[in-house]
Amino acid sequence: MRRTASHGRRRAIGLVARIGLLLPVLGPGLVSGFADNDAGGITTYSIAGAQFGYDLLWVILASQVVLFFTQEVGARIGLATGQGLSGLVRERFGIRWAAFMAMVMLIANLGTTIAEFAGIGAALSLVGVPIPISAVLAAVAMVLLVSQGTFGRVQYVFVAAGLGVSIAYVVSALLAKPDWGTAATRLVIPALGTSPAYWLAVVGTVGTTITPWGQAFIQSYVVDKGLDRSNLGAERIDVGLGALLTNLIAGFIVVACAATLFASGQHDLTTAGQAAKALGPLAGTSATILFAGGLLAASLLGLGVVPLTSAYTVCEAFGWESGVQWRWRQAPAFYGLLALFVGVGALFVLIPGLPLITLIYLTAVLNGILLPFILVFVMLLARDERLMGDLRSGWRLSVIGWSVTAVLVVMSLVLVWVGLFSSSA
Amino acid sequence: MFFLSQLVGRPVRDRDGDVFGKLRDLIVALGERYPPVTGLVVRVSNGRDIFLPWTDVEEIDTGGARLRTTRIDIATFQQRPHEIRLRIDLLDKQIVDVEGRKIVRVNDIQVAPVEEQLRLVAVDVGLAGILRRLGLSGPGQRLARALHLEPEKYIEWEDVDPVESSVSSLKLRVPHEALGTLHPADVAHIVEQLAPRDRAGILAALDDERAADVLEELAADDQVDILEALTPEKAADILEEMGPDEAADLVADLSQERQEELLGLMEPDEASDVRELLAYDEETAGGLMTTDFITVSSDQTAQQVIEMLRQLRPDADHVYYLYVTDAEGQLVGTITLRGLIVAEPTTHVREFTRPEPISVAVDAHADEAARAIARYNLLALPVVDEEGRIQGVITVDDAFERALGEGWRKRLPDLFEPAEEA
Numbered sequence: 001m002r003r004t005a006s007h008g009r010r011r012a013i014g015l016v017a018r019i020g021l022l023l024p025v026l027g028p029g030l031v032s033g034f035a036d037n038d039a040g041g042i043t044t045y046s047i048a049g050a051q052f053g054y055d056l057l058w059v060i061l062a063s064q065v066v067l068f069f070t071q072e073v074g075a076r077i078g079l080a081t082g083q084g085l086s087g088l089v090r091e092r093f094g095i096r097w098a099a100f101m102a103m104v105m106l107i108a109n110l111g112t113t114i115a116e117f118a119g120i121g122a123a124l125s126l127v128g129v130p131i132p133i134s135a136v137l138a139a140v141a142m143v144l145l146v147s148q149g150t151f152g153r154v155q156y157v158f159v160a161a162g163l164g165v166s167i168a169y170v171v172s173a174l175l176a177k178p179d180w181g182t183a184a185t186r187l188v189i190p191a192l193g194t195s196p197a198y199w200l201a202v203v204g205t206v207g208t209t210i211t212p213w214g215q216a217f218i219q220s221y222v223v224d225k226g227l228d229r230s231n232l233g234a235e236r237i238d239v240g241l242g243a244l245l246t247n248l249i250a251g252f253i254v255v256a257c258a259a260t261l262f263a264s265g266q267h268d269l270t271t272a273g274q275a276a277k278a279l280g281p282l283a284g285t286s287a288t289i290l291f292a293g294g295l296l297a298a299s300l301l302g303l304g305v306v307p308l309t310s311a312y313t314v315c316e317a318f319g320w321e322s323g324v325q326w327r328w329r330q331a332p333a334f335y336g337l338l339a340l341f342v343g344v345g346a347l348f349v350l351i352p353g354l355p356l357i358t359l360i361y362l363t364a365v366l367n368g369i370l371l372p373f374i375l376v377f378v379m380l381l382a383r384d385e386r387l388m389g390d391l392r393s394g395w396r397l398s399v400i401g402w403s404v405t406a407v408l409v410v411m412s413l414v415l416v417w418v419g420l421f422s423s424s425a
Numbered sequence: 426m427f428f429l430s431q432l433v434g435r436p437v438r439d440r441d442g443d444v445f446g447k448l449r450d451l452i453v454a455l456g457e458r459y460p461p462v463t464g465l466v467v468r469v470s471n472g473r474d475i476f477l478p479w480t481d482v483e484e485i486d487t488g489g490a491r492l493r494t495t496r497i498d499i500a501t502f503q504q505r506p507h508e509i510r511l512r513i514d515l516l517d518k519q520i521v522d523v524e525g526r527k528i529v530r531v532n533d534i535q536v537a538p539v540e541e542q543l544r545l546v547a548v549d550v551g552l553a554g555i556l557r558r559l560g561l562s563g564p565g566q567r568l569a570r571a572l573h574l575e576p577e578k579y580i581e582w583e584d585v586d587p588v589e590s591s592v593s594s595l596k597l598r599v600p601h602e603a604l605g606t607l608h609p610a611d612v613a614h615i616v617e618q619l620a621p622r623d624r625a626g627i628l629a630a631l632d633d634e635r636a637a638d639v640l641e642e643l644a645a646d647d648q649v650d651i652l653e654a655l656t657p658e659k660a661a662d663i664l665e666e667m668g669p670d671e672a673a674d675l676v677a678d679l680s681q682e683r684q685e686e687l688l689g690l691m692e693p694d695e696a697s698d699v700r701e702l703l704a705y706d707e708e709t710a711g712g713l714m715t716t717d718f719i720t721v722s723s724d725q726t727a728q729q730v731i732e733m734l735r736q737l738r739p740d741a742d743h744v745y746y747l748y749v750t751d752a753e754g755q756l757v758g759t760i761t762l763r764g765l766i767v768a769e770p771t772t773h774v775r776e777f778t779r780p781e782p783i784s785v786a787v788d789a790h791a792d793e794a795a796r797a798i799a800r801y802n803l804l805a806l807p808v809v810d811e812e813g814r815i816q817g818v819i820t821v822d823d824a825f826e827r828a829l830g831e832g833w834r835k836r837l838p839d840l841f842e843p844a845e846e847a
Binding site: 081082083084087090091094095096098099223224226228318319321 | 516517518519527529530531532550555558559620621622623650
């Protein structure tokens, strides 16, 4: 008779103790990729498809490649150093750069949190719930999600609902009889545009797929799971699968929207009701309910991940206690940040007449603009021999990493440029 | 008294007052209560970092450093084993705050002239240090006061234990003496706050007995990770110091290969105890019991038993009940420590034995054993085989863990938690 290895649940601390329990059979890359399809994801891909049809599919493909490389390098740094991103920045570049990174993270993640609140507001407005009520509901939901244990129990519901709506988009895309020839062409041959709206969509699509919080999340996840160098091969596969899954879903959302909204002349998406029509081929008149459910689940999933990740990241940079195992008085900064996220999120969506869908879209763009700042740190850390040892980026990975970072910077600059140019014209 | 952040970057002048470089770092030699600064690292004009021994320094303050000499020996810095560089090795790194029993980050470092030597006095872990480094001391301090925050927080160097992280070069330079003064549960609490990678380092630095006590306080999964990360020799030494039941639970979770390796390295006595316990199903009384218990015979006198205990020096957990067995090893009764102490020295054990002891069979269900302990208010419950011979005992804490799940002590109300620092 052999005894079994089960000794109750792990008492691990840190970020993953809360978030990482998410489908333990999945790896960090898959989890991180899945959480990317939050309110910002669904909204941004919908707008991209409605506004430009199949034209932005190349951005989805490019994002997948970039997502793979950025997640791979994040995971590799976690494997090599056993430390989180902002802690490493603090140790390696000093407190000023750590404070700078914490600020960037805070701004980007406040934006994303507002987007999750707006997502909940938009989803509930489809079934007639007024914004003030949904803002309160979202705030209560976040407090519950963040308090001990709740997220671990209900995350599967969100994941299942998110997966459900993803499949709905796939089916809807297939039923809508899209122009596959054009779709395939646009996937590999970029159809470049020059309008500010086009570049807004490009930066938004990249920004909602490859996020500042996702970069901190993958690294912390790998660390809290206690993975080490020997897991490098498996991690690369996991990260690759995560990127593939995320972008496959993103691609189908774009195709579904292109074949329905874009084809029928509905180019400007400003309400959730309009976006829901993309699910029409599958659900007919029930499309609104299906979309509302999916957006709600995706927003809640994001709400359970993003504020926590960013509170951890900021506290890690300054060496403050973080984690829900502490009490209020022991970790005032951590809880203060979470309170800030709830407060700002809820109050922001209360602004009367706020275009929620546009707001979500713009936070994705904000993420896209701030992303390169985070990536510069990541690439510098990955080249550091003392930290990384034999897991240091070789010249190939370095060239890829820096090129990606440079392209993202250029992309943001192009957006600013065409924005200025066209407004003065 | 000043802070490292006020010294780094300041000019270094020779005896004639000519600037020849900027201060980059201070070297201190660990070991003393307030470690002395033994040298400076100076960046000279060509971008190279040179080392200057403390004996060359005439004076140093926030305005910079002045040397006694004009002739500078361009020696490249070689770090000696007990020396650390304050900026590179300590600033912005994690340390253990031994008083507060937690991990904190070093925001700044306080040095002061003590006994004609500049010495490392304390580390700044407060908001004030962060603000000073960010150049926001003035407005930041006012804001903090307005919010009734206490921005200043320093930890005396003697209450600091640096963490050997995979990132810093502190490896093997840290004696972890300060950690030795803490309760094992507090050390375990600190270990849990570290990244999984850095946990084994602290255990490796403790002596075997303390390491075993700390390990017993950790969650099962964390125990396994740490035991896998330690050298096999150290791991085996720590297992020997653990209770056989704890050790068996832990060994059972290791890979087959690692099990054999560690059991092979352990002392034969301890290894066989563990092997014996490994044979029992976890869901039975046998799986819950420990083989650490003490038997006496009816013919011994109280005096003889006390003598025996003095020689055995058993752990506190196993001394409250002693088990009376006959020649065949069958359990015939129990005596309590109280009974033993209040008895006259010449009284025979049989005269204060409680007969017909409550016991469970080795193959009884573990829950049944836990229930018996609860019902009869026992500190420990003997476990017997088919012939009634005692095989082990189940202690009340293991029964609690069985009933309430791992980590039950953590979930007790605030009343039972360690007092917070003021």
